Amino acid sequence: MQQVHPRVLISAYACGPGDEPEAAAGWAFARAAARSHRVHVITRHRFAPAVDAALARDPELARNLTVEYLDLSERLLARKRRSSDVYWYYVLWQRALARRAAELHDAAPFDVGHHVTFANDWLPCGLARVPNLPVVWGPVGGATVVPLNLVRWLGLRGAANELLRGVLTAPLRAAWGDTAARRAAVVVAQNETVARRFRRTGHVVVEPNAALDDLSEHVLPARAQAADADGSDPRPLRAVFVGRLLGLKGGRLAIEALARTPGWELHVYGDGYDRSTLVRLAGRRGVTDRVVFHGHRPRAEVLDAVAGCDAMLFPSMHDQAGWAAAEASALGRPVICLPLGGVPLMAGVNARLARVDGDVVGHLAARLAEAATTPGTPSDRWSTSRLPDVVERLYGTARSGSPAAEASTV
Known part of the structure; x- marks a missing residue:
């Protein structure tokens, strides 16, 4: 008898192979689901070339994975000019997604719906409007708040952005996020902070959207701590900072910590509005x-x-997941971080947590100094190979529950 695979409808605003973390996460979850399910993905046209090429190279994957492309009208697309325009466009896209998903579900019912990306818990979930469809919502995040004693490290612009973010997202999370969580059979949180926020609404699990391919090609020989011929000072140890240079990423804290940690140099990868401020800070601190x-x-x-x-x-004071920390951990590098958001979870066994009370800079400097003698261990915790089992459990839980029959409103 031919095996009948459960049918899954995935909503992925970003989905496709490549270096974009959000799209890569959507693609990794879709591929994992297609291992033992018939999967129908709805995403946007911009990912079509990469997705179509990948499916053409893998006929076995193509048998179980169908990708449909959905965009709004050209008139609305033309209005999407600034990076912030993604938010209103996303809300409207979710409405269109809900209509298309309902049509597909009416024509040939799905066993599970899965909202994979955007990973924001304060934006709407179109699948939650589809009646009689068990929904897995997430991974989602956004509920992390910067502690008051760290606000000064955000800078004026960063603090203003954080205040505005809180004012705008809190009511939206209550309206859209809580509604989606109540409707969902399973809520998948990016980190424990987000899980606590939604745990009262139903079944919640913590599983970040990290999906790392094999990084072995990037593994380099261990750096030798070689002293000079006369036994004097060794060459500097090297720390890296990877991320956009925004206040909430903690660049000021990183430079202040470096200034208190002799024998180390810091290599900063990323750009953003805080770069000039960080350059001046390095000058003032003599580093x-x-x-x-x-x-x-x-x-x-x-x-x-x-x-x-x-x-x-x-x-970082705010990352919901922090792929850079996961990549560092996969490569066996210790990650000096704060116990906030998803970075400690992503760093896993290689997390070196600095307390956020008292002298935060001093705590970070101490952890950095310790890293000179306590190297990390390569970890495959966030490998894409884990995802087939992850989605199998999520979908099994969703199908075994009693999903709400009434659709929510976006």
């Missing part, structure tokens, strides 16, 4: 010769830099 700003670089180059470093210094 200009120990901080190198590389700007935005190709992912392969950044991975090589991480593989060749002695530690990642990443005191």
